[in-house]
């Protein structure tokens with residue numbers, strides 16, 4: 001048995017003893033207790049640097065742990081944004097103090113984090129954002145609104161991007177900050193979506209005072225900071241590290257078709273084959289990214305391929321489930337049910353960047369096709385007459 005086999009065997013034994021049978025919709029206290037136990041057992045932050053509280057191990061151990069946890073539902077959803085996006089961003093570009101202050105509590109589930117990028121008028125074109133941070137002495141004062149912020153209702157901290165210089169082109173005048181979500185002037189309002197849950201929220205900033213040591217990366221260097229977060233987000237969602245549930249898997253749908261005596265129907269067989277192929281393509285692509293990670297090759301923009309494949313796989317699963325299960329599909333209830341998967345599926349094609357934006361990135365950064373025309377290139381944000389500035393320009 002290799003060391004890695006032994007690592008996987010120990011992880012499986014720990015998970016069997018501590019995670020088997022936990023409810024899918026565990027409450028926050030149960031989730032936090034589980035996260036602390038996961039950390040204390042050495043399975044949270046497996047690849048994160050040891051000096052900040054991670055385990056300092058390789059992608060191979062991470063993969064062995066993910067394999068061991070494959071058929072389990074871990075109650076770690078509230079921590080997904082912190083672990084998948086905010087933590088890796090702080091490790092890449094945060095100050096020493098920010099890393100020492102936040103990484104360990106994040107890994108132990110003591111701090112919940114959110115990511116505040118999208119605004120009512122700035123989603124795909126997030127660099128058009130209007131939330132502003134203005135210096136008052138050495139303190140930044142933030143005003144504006146964010147929207148679609150996952151987990152903000154529960155969050156203790158969040159990464160915010162705000163405009164700090166409107167006199168330069170839109171990508172150049174943005175800064176990233178750590179925001180304490182309990183600070184005066186931060187108002188979080190849950191938004192109920194069609195799953196029946198309030199997965200995301202809108203956030204209002206009214207004269208929120210932010211200390212200079214809460215800047216992440218360089219002042220006015222927030223665009224490259226945001227790209228760092230988004231690359232981590234796509235890899236985390238796309239490679240399954242974010243553990244997005246897919247109850248409409250090929251195995252589940254093939255079984256449901258057999259129970260209903262449907263596999264003889266050529267149309268159903270066709271659909272099942274489509275689902276099988278989408279699942280295989282997704283698994284093989286991710287196996288390749290994992291192998292490359294072991295060899296020290298980062299996925300970069302190819303995280304967008306994984307994210308797009310997962311969104312398409314989720315939608316294919318939802319279509320197949322509604323065909324095969326018919327009305328039974330919507331009769332199921334609760335987190336992890338087919339009904340919840342059906343209503344969450346379209347969100348997968350939007351959150352973390354839409355399918356169209358993923359295709360643009362893949363065309364541009366992976367395939368080397370010509371870039372989209374950019375009419376706002378080189379124009380100071382204040383003078384723009386497009387995007388969120390169109391209204392300001394009086395149109």
Ligand SMILES: Cc1cc2nc3c(=O)[nH]c(=O)nc-3n(C[C@H](O)[C@H](O)[C@H](O)COP(=O)(O)OP(=O)(O)OC[C@H]3O[C@@H](n4cnc5c(N)ncnc54)[C@H](O)[C@@H]3O)c2cc1C
Pocket residue numbers: 081114115116117118119120121122123124125147148149150151199200347348350351352353354355356357360
């Ligand atoms: C489940 C979920 C969770 C989310 N969580 C967060 C979060 O935690 N934090 C956060 O900041 N945001 C979050 N979002 C917001 C998400 O990032 C945005 O919804 C997304 O970036 C799209 O922005 P938009 O909704 O403003 O749509 P728009 O940008 O207005 O897009 C509308 C349509 O136009 C298309 N389109 C736009 N531009 C182009 C283009 N250049 N080429 C081709 N087509 C284009 C889009 O693909 C889309 O179909 C979440 C969204 C969802 C669904």
